Amino acid sequence: MATLVLDDEQKMLREAAMRFMAEKAPVAQLRALRDGEGDAFDAPTWAAMAEMGFPGALIPEEHGGAGFGHVAMGQIMEAGGRTLAASPLFATGVAGASAVMLAGSDAQKAELLPKIAAGELLCALAVDESVRHTGKAPATTAAPSGDGFAITGAKSNVADGSIAGLIVVSAATPDGATGLFLVEAGASGLEVEPVEMADSRATAILRFEATPARALGEVGQGAEALARLLDICNAHLAAELIGVAGKAFEDTLAYVQERRQFGVTIASFQAIQHRAAHLFGEIEQARSLVLAALSGLDEGVEGLPRLVSAAKAKAAAVADLATNEGVQLHGGVGMTDAFDIGLFMKRARPAAQLFGDERFHANRFASLSGY
Amino acid sequence: MFDLEDFRAETRAWLEENCPASMREPVRSEKDICWGGRNAEFKNDDQRLWLERMAEKGWTAPTWPEQYGGGGLSPEQAKVLREEMARINAREPLKSFGISMVGPAIIKWGSEELKQQHLPKICRGEIRWCQGYSEPGAGSDLAALQTKAEDKGDHYLINGQKIWTSYAHKADWIFCLVRTSWEGKKQEGITLILFDMETPGVEARPIRLISGASVFCETFFTDVKADKTQVVGEVNKGWTYAKYILTHEREMVSAIGGDASAVDALGVQSLDAVGADEQGRLDDPVLRADIARWEIDQLGFRLTLERAKDEAKAGEGVGHYSALLKYAGTELNKRRLELKVAAEGMGGLAWEGQAWKGGALAKEWLRSKANSIEGGTSEVQLGIIAKNVLGMK
Numbered sequence: 168m169a170t171l172v173l174d175d176e177q178k179m180l181r182e183a184a185m186r187f188m189a190e191k192a193p194v195a196q197l198r199a200l201r202d203g204e205g206d207a208f209d210a211p212t213w214a215a216m217a218e219m220g221f222p223g224a225l226i227p228e229e230h231g232g233a234g235f236g237h238v239a240m241g242q243i244m245e246a247g248g249r250t251l252a253a254s255p256l257f258a259t260g261v262a263g264a265s266a267v268m269l270a271g272s273d274a275q276k277a278e279l280l281p282k283i284a285a286g287e288l289l290c291a292l293a294v295d296e297s298v299r300h301t302g303k304a305p306a307t308t309a310a311p312s313g314d315g316f317a318i319t320g321a322k323s324n325v326a327d328g329s330i331a332g333l334i335v336v337s338a339a340t341p342d343g344a345t346g347l348f349l350v351e352a353g354a355s356g357l358e359v360e361p362v363e364m365a366d367s368r369a370t371a372i373l374r375f376e377a378t379p380a381r382a383l384g385e386v387g388q389g390a391e392a393l394a395r396l397l398d399i400c401n402a403h404l405a406a407e408l409i410g411v412a413g414k415a416f417e418d419t420l421a422y423v424q425e426r427r428q429f430g431v432t433i434a435s436f437q438a439i440q441h442r443a444a445h446l447f448g449e450i451e452q453a454r455s456l457v458l459a460a461l462s463g464l465d466e467g468v469e470g471l472p473r474l475v476s477a478a479k480a481k482a483a484a485v486a487d488l489a490t491n492e493g494v495q496l497h498g499g500v501g502m503t504d505a506f507d508i509g510l511f512m513k514r515a516r517p518a519a520q521l522f523g524d525e526r527f528h529a530n531r532f533a534s535l536s537g538y
Numbered sequence: 539m540f541d542l543e544d545f546r547a548e549t550r551a552w553l554e555e556n557c558p559a560s561m562r563e564p565v566r567s568e569k570d571i572c573w574g575g576r577n578a579e580f581k582n583d584d585q586r587l588w589l590e591r592m593a594e595k596g597w598t599a600p601t602w603p604e605q606y607g608g609g610g611l612s613p614e615q616a617k618v619l620r621e622e623m624a625r626i627n628a629r630e631p632l633k634s635f636g637i638s639m640v641g642p643a644i645i646k647w648g649s650e651e652l653k654q655q656h657l658p659k660i661c662r663g664e665i666r667w668c669q670g671y672s673e674p675g676a677g678s679d680l681a682a683l684q685t686k687a688e689d690k691g692d693h694y695l696i697n698g699q700k701i702w703t704s705y706a707h708k709a710d711w712i713f714c715l716v717r718t719s720w721e722g723k724k725q726e727g728i729t730l731i732l733f734d735m736e737t738p739g740v741e742a743r744p745i746r747l748i749s750g751a752s753v754f755c756e757t758f759f760t761d762v763k764a765d766k767t768q769v770v771g772e773v774n775k776g777w778t779y780a781k782y783i784l785t786h787e788r789e790m791v792s793a794i795g796g797d798a799s800a801v802d803a804l805g806v807q808s809l810d811a812v813g814a815d816e817q818g819r820l821d822d823p824v825l826r827a828d829i830a831r832w833e834i835d836q837l838g839f840r841l842t843l844e845r846a847k848d849e850a851k852a853g854e855g856v857g858h859y860s861a862l863l864k865y866a867g868t869e870l871n872k873r874r875l876e877l878k879v880a881a882e883g884m885g886g887l888a889w890e891g892q893a894w895k896g897g898a899l900a901k902e903w904l905r906s907k908a909n910s911i912e913g914g915t916s917e918v919q920l921g922i923i924a925k926n927v928l929g930m931k
Contacts, residue, residue, distance in 0.1 A: 171845040420928060435931055440924030441917065447928060448862045455841035456834075477834045484831075526827075533830035538805035538820045 184246035192252035207369035223284025231281035241406035248410020258327035263290020291331035293322035328371025405482035412489035483519035574663025607661030636660030647771035670714030687716035706742035706755035788864035808881035868909035
């Protein structure tokens with residue numbers, strides 16, 4: 168059985184991350200970015216995150232990272248979820264770093280990981296080719312070309328795709344295997360169409376026309392690395408969703424204890440108490456699954472893909488529930504932009520959709536369970 | 539840490555040596571559960587032997603003090619024992635309201651005399667206990683109970699009626715909530731007292747349930763004499779003790795949902811009855827989705843149960859989780875049986891006859907409906923979470 172309680176170091180890091188996000192990347196910053204000049208993230212805040220070691224949390228010390236591990240990174244992701252921190256942390260520190268660590272050659276690790284850990288190189292992971300994540304092999308192709316490859320095809324749902332300096336692309340090799348390839352921003356034949364999402368975050372549709380690329384690690388061993396990479400991504404998205412759900416719940420709880428109708432607080436009504444209590448229980452149970460998935464990544468437990476799918480499915484369902492209940496229990500003000508609860512709802516959905524929503528993962532869970 | 543690994547090795551070896559093979563099979567029916575008591579019905583010699591060996595080690599109550607028949611284990615050691623028992627699918631040697639409910643209250647508040655009189659017999663499974671709580675007019679509003687105990691010098695004279703007393707007709711002793719005062723708040727006139735079910739004036743009548751079984755009784759007390767030495771803790775403080783026991787009861791009931799070996803593989807278990815498509819998926823996509831969601835929730839629940847135990851190791855912080863676990867565990871068990879009956883189709887609803895195990899599933903399904911009523915309804919648990927954990931008022 169996985170480790171389900173944080174050790175002292177992880178607890179300290181969790182508290183530090185909570186404090187950091189509350190002070191340096193609060194919801195107000197997301198509002199400012201949304202209403203501002205079109206920046207996708209706040210550069211000084213990102214630099215401060217790099218100072219704290221966040222982008223390098225998964226990267227070993229020998230490559231300039233902090234080597235905290237997945238449980239620890241999950242705490243940072245949860246802290247970011249609580250304040251809707253709009254930063255490159257997920258696409259760069261989780262997806263980009265893990266891609267290079269899983270599939271990269273020693274030379275690529277030595278070249279790329281220190282820059283990622285320092286926050287200097289932003290990454291994006293381009294996998295999906297339709298609006299929904301399907302788990303199917305890529306139709307995008309990689310053809311040998313000179314020393315490297317030429318990528319042709321299109322990718323959608325690429326988080327940070329319009330701001331990344333380095334894009335990790337999944338593509339089919341001539342022999343039909345799946346490979347991971349590195350494309351640099353500004354490469355020839357790369358067209359970037361920015362798409363701002365409901366959560367005010369930058370994603371992109373990327374179109375490749377014989378775009379020059381180099382293989383990440385050994386060509387042809389990408390499928391296994393990609394599967395593992397997506398499990399890592401989903402475990403950390405689940406951790407972020409726990410943060411989103413947890414804070415949406417706490418804000419809602421505070422609101423119903425303050426809001427008075429019929430001469431009493433609406434928190435005194437049983438109809439509201441039971442809904443809040445149920446939601447609290449659901450969040451706690453989702454948290455247990457996410458902790459198990461994160462510590463499973465650190466400790467290497469059997470059946471990890473099944474556990475990750477359970478965690479992502481439950482975290483997504485709970486984040487939906489928490490934000491839906493949150494808006495409803497806020498009443499009319501829940502529909503206003505002035506209150507934060509709507510922003511939590513708008514983050515919960517894209518974070519759940521990315522790399523498979525609740526239904527995708529429930530389905531995958533069933534298949535992996537043998538039925 | 540090293541000591542704990544030594545303990546694990548010793549425990550593993552001892553269990554290998556002493557747990558009979560038939561006690562490593564899944565529990566299939568009520569008869570596979572050992573309740574002990576004066577009139578204990580052992581299904582076979584293995585069941586008796588397993589109880590005796592475990593009781594000898596003190597492992598029927600692993601964390602209780604050794605002087606009272608317990609195992610004297612630390613919470614960490616007890617967890618190792620649980621894990622090692624789970625590893626070989628060892629059955630619980632004894633199911634006991636004495637261990638799970640009244641025992642902890644006696645340890646916490648009982649006199650030395652009460653501890654010596656009752657605890658060793660509980661550990662050895664010699665006395666089977668029942669819980670006298672609910673009354674016809676006091677269900678969710680338990681503190682409204684009216685069973686009267688009159689002070690007669692050296693004893694109390696008890697008159698009144700309990701209901702939903704689980705297994706009262708098979709129990710040897712009862713731990714009973716009685717009213718010793720009508721003054722002040724209703725919670726402040728309640729006393730927790732113990733007496734023998736063979737005392738003149740005690741009558742237990744089984745109630746026939748929708749499942750056909752009779753596990754609950756109406757229990758009547760007519761001029762029952764209970765010795766004053768059998769009061770647990772202080773007179774009129776019984777409500778505090780009752781709530782403490784309920785916390786333990788909730789944990790036990792919520793463990794229903796945590797019995798991994800029995801329930802986890804609902805999807806795979808349904809393949810026979812439902813059939814599979816070419817890709818090996820359950821041949822009813824909607825049922826498959828319902829089962830997948832249930833299994834995910836079940837896994838989350840089981841991990842939460844484990845997390846609660848890990849977090850509680852330091853102290854006794856069970857209160858925070860117990861209502862949540864009781865609510866979630868019992869609702870999951872009800873969902874499990876709904877899905878199982880649905881997967882088995884008409885077979886799941888058979889009641890008598892050779893086919894489909896003579897209606898065992900249908901009866902289990904109906905029995906499960908009581909899970910979210912007994913030990914405090916789901917609605918009561920949600921109220922406790924809202925008020926005590928979330929501070930809503």
